[in-house]
Amino acid sequence: MATTADGKGSGPAAKLKEKGNEVWGNVQGSQAWGAIFRPGSVFRKGYTDSPRNRSYVIMNNVLYHLHPVKVKRHAVKVSYTLCLGGLSFFLFILLTVTGIFLMFFYRPTATDAWQTVQTLETGVAFGSLVRNMHRWGAHLMVLSVFLHMSRVFYHGAYKSPREFNWIIGVVLLLLTLLLSFTGYLLPWDQLALWAVTVGTNMMGYTPVFGNEVRFVLLGSKEIGNDTLLRWYVLHVLMLPFVIVIFMAVHFWRVRKDGGISGPL
Amino acid sequence: MTEVPEHLLKRAAARKAALAGGGDEAVEAAAPEVAESAEVEAAPPVVQDTGDVITEDVGGVPAHLLERSRRRKAAAAAGEGGAAVPSAAASTATATKAKAPAMTAGAASGVGPGGHTQRLLTVVKAGSIQQTKGEAQDKVHTWPHLLSLEFASVLSMTAIITIFSALVKAPLLGLADVNRTPNPSKAPWYFLGLQELLTMFHPMVAGVTVPGVALVLIAFAPFLDKNPSNKPADRKYAISMFTLFLMFWAVLVIIGSFFRGEGFNFVLPWTSKVFFEL
Numbered sequence: 001m002a003t004t005a006d007g008k009g010s011g012p013a014a015k016l017k018e019k020g021n022e023v024w025g026n027v028q029g030s031q032a033w034g035a036i037f038r039p040g041s042v043f044r045k046g047y048t049d050s051p052r053n054r055s056y057v058i059m060n061n062v063l064y065h066l067h068p069v070k071v072k073r074h075a076v077k078v079s080y081t082l083c084l085g086g087l088s089f090f091l092f093i094l095l096t097v098t099g100i101f102l103m104f105f106y107r108p109t110a111t112d113a114w115q116t117v118q119t120l121e122t123g124v125a126f127g128s129l130v131r132n133m134h135r136w137g138a139h140l141m142v143l144s145v146f147l148h149m150s151r152v153f154y155h156g157a158y159k160s161p162r163e164f165n166w167i168i169g170v171v172l173l174l175l176t177l178l179l180s181f182t183g184y185l186l187p188w189d190q191l192a193l194w195a196v197t198v199g200t201n202m203m204g205y206t207p208v209f210g211n212e213v214r215f216v217l218l219g220s221k222e223i224g225n226d227t228l229l230r231w232y233v234l235h236v237l238m239l240p241f242v243i244v245i246f247m248a249v250h251f252w253r254v255r256k257d258g259g260i261s262g263p264l
Numbered sequence: 265m266t267e268v269p270e271h272l273l274k275r276a277a278a279r280k281a282a283l284a285g286g287g288d289e290a291v292e293a294a295a296p297e298v299a300e301s302a303e304v305e306a307a308p309p310v311v312q313d314t315g316d317v318i319t320e321d322v323g324g325v326p327a328h329l330l331e332r333s334r335r336r337k338a339a340a341a342a343g344e345g346g347a348a349v350p351s352a353a354a355s356t357a358t359a360t361k362a363k364a365p366a367m368t369a370g371a372a373s374g375v376g377p378g379g380h381t382q383r384l385l386t387v388v389k390a391g392s393i394q395q396t397k398g399e400a401q402d403k404v405h406t407w408p409h410l411l412s413l414e415f416a417s418v419l420s421m422t423a424i425i426t427i428f429s430a431l432v433k434a435p436l437l438g439l440a441d442v443n444r445t446p447n448p449s450k451a452p453w454y455f456l457g458l459q460e461l462l463t464m465f466h467p468m469v470a471g472v473t474v475p476g477v478a479l480v481l482i483a484f485a486p487f488l489d490k491n492p493s494n495k496p497a498d499r500k501y502a503i504s505m506f507t508l509f510l511m512f513w514a515v516l517v518i519i520g521s522f523f524r525g526e527g528f529n530f531v532l533p534w535t536s537k538v539f540f541e542l
Contacts, residue, residue: 057407067410070403076410083417090418094425114439121436132429139542140425142454153485153506156494163486170483177454184452191541193440194449202451202458205471222442264495 066251074263080155081260084148088176089247091141098134099236106186108232110225113188138180145176157261165253168246175243182235188228196231197223325387435541448528448539456520457513463528478509 027033028044037043041060047053055069074080105120105127107113120127149169152158158166185196200223204214219226254260268276404410451459461470481488489502496503521540525531531539 051405054405054407057411058405063411067406069406071406071410073402073404076404076413078413078417083414086414087417087421090421094422110440117436128433129426129429132432132434133425135434135542136429136432137425139453150506150510154496154503156489156499156502158486159489159492159494160486166486167483170479174479180454181452187436188440189435189437190440190444190446191435191437193442194446195451198449198451198459199455202455202462202467202471205467207468207472224442261494 068255068259072259072262075260080262082147082151084144084151088141088144088148089251091137091144092243092247095134095137095141096240098130098137101130102134103236108186108228110188110228113186113228117187117189138183142176142180145173149173152261155261155264159261161257162253162261165250165257168250168253172243172246172250175239175246179235179239179243182231182239185223185228185231186235193223196227326389329387437541447526448524450520450524450528450539450541453517453521453540453542457516459528460516460520460524482509 034044038060040056042053042057047057058064058067058069102120105116105124107116117131120131122128152166152169158169181196181199184199185192200214200217203217204210206213215221217227217230218224219230450456458471458475461474464470465474489499491499491502493499519530522533522538523530525536525539
């Protein structure tokens with residue numbers, strides 16, 4: 001025992017500490033621990049601040065898919081990005097989490113939908129809070145994606161080599177609007193029904209195929225049970241699936257095109 | 265044995281034939297550089313016809329390499345003639361050279377003509393090597409500089425949304441009723457600009473043409489804007505156009521949201537009530 005050999009710390013506290021260190025050492029040396037954390041992970045070898053360890057934090061982390069080990073110095077300035085792209089992504093995650101919670105209580109039928117939302121509001125622990133978060137988060141995401149696009153435009157960040165990523169971004173904006181719009185119907189209250197009526201009537205003005213477009217969107221001639229189910233599936237499954245793919249390409253291209261643009 | 269491609273076989277045959285004819289000279293032309301310093305001191309280059317053994321390469325070999333090869337040949341010729349090659353760096357060449365007379369006969373065996381155990385396979389031109397010019401960039405580590413920032417902004421965003429959600433309830437009006445149209449009926453706020461346009465233009469224009477053109481213009485902005493600079497001072501036109509675009513929609517959305525009352529008629533929000541739900 002090192003501590004006793006040094007001649008200090010022979011009390012029960014020191015012994016306990018010794019024992020604790022030993023147990024912790026065994027945990028860190030175990031096969032399970034080694035299987036979970038990659039060699040070089042700070043959870044395996046501890047962290048002291050050094051350039052090497054700073055690199056290891058990213059390299060031994062799933063975040064390595066998103067971030068390189070080093071970024072341009074100006075890229076970490078909040079005044080440049082205002083965090084808008086990252087916050088849009090975070091809002092998407094927040095909306096996914098709260099949305100999954102809501103799915104446990106919601107039934108997408110014209111007879112039940114409104115009632116289940118009502119029950120969620122009044123009879124489910126944190127139901128009202130989570131629904132509010134989902135709704136406000138959704139409006140905020142539309143806003144943040146839009147502001148992110150404006151930020152990118154004002155920085156001229158869509159210019160070569162980032163033309164393609166800009167187009168992906170426009171698609172992401174459209175998908176965000178569609179996600180928000182499909183979610184708008186789901187509470188099945190007067191607000192939802194008539195906002196969607198106005199919205200889909202607008203799409204019905206598409207030349208030549210107007211009526212067909214409207215029919216495909218509504219699943220029938222008028223908004224009803226079929227529309228609700230259709231928009232529910234779009235909202236919770238199809239559009240999130242599509243937007244995740246586009247986000248993956250978007251983030252990948254950010255890195256491939258040399259990180260974020262600038263400095264101005 | 266793996267199959268040798270046709271063109272390589274052909275090349276090998278041509279080369280063998282040339283070796284048999286041209287002898288040492290040809291091999292020398294293709295021999296790898298060993299000691300440049302020695303050559304410089306060697307006798308002035310003797311321009312000879314090499315018999316163009318490596319005919320396919322001659323056109324592409326840079327002039328300075330050809331020149332160097334000739335000088336090397338001259339030096340080797342001097343060495344063979346009995347003159348001492350004055351540099352230690354040239355010892356490899358000398359050693360092979362010394363063995364050369366004995367080996368010349370065994371050109372086809374394991375050791376090549378002139379006793380060389382190596383031969384020049386290819387000359388890679390300088391231009392064909394990818395040259396990367398790394399410009400020093402001012403970079404910082406993602407951890408902790410970027411990650412801590414992201415963590416902080418994510419935490420603040422969560423806090424803001426949670427607190428706001430605890431205080432402000434999301435709207436939930438009465439059960440949907442197809443037979444009871446609210447007055448006014450409004451689209452979600454982000455579509456209110458379009459709904460506002462519908463009051464002014466034919467649906468074909470307001471509902472399809474204007475948003476369609478706007479979308480195409482935005483999506484193809486990188487190809488419309490040919491100006492390579494990203495400095496605001498150089499982009500006055502692009503910036504003013506985009507700002508106009510933003511203002512156009514913002515004004516429409518604000519009018520649609522707050523200045524439209526019953527029957528979607530124009531009202532002033534401070535004189536009548538606000539007909540706006542999120």
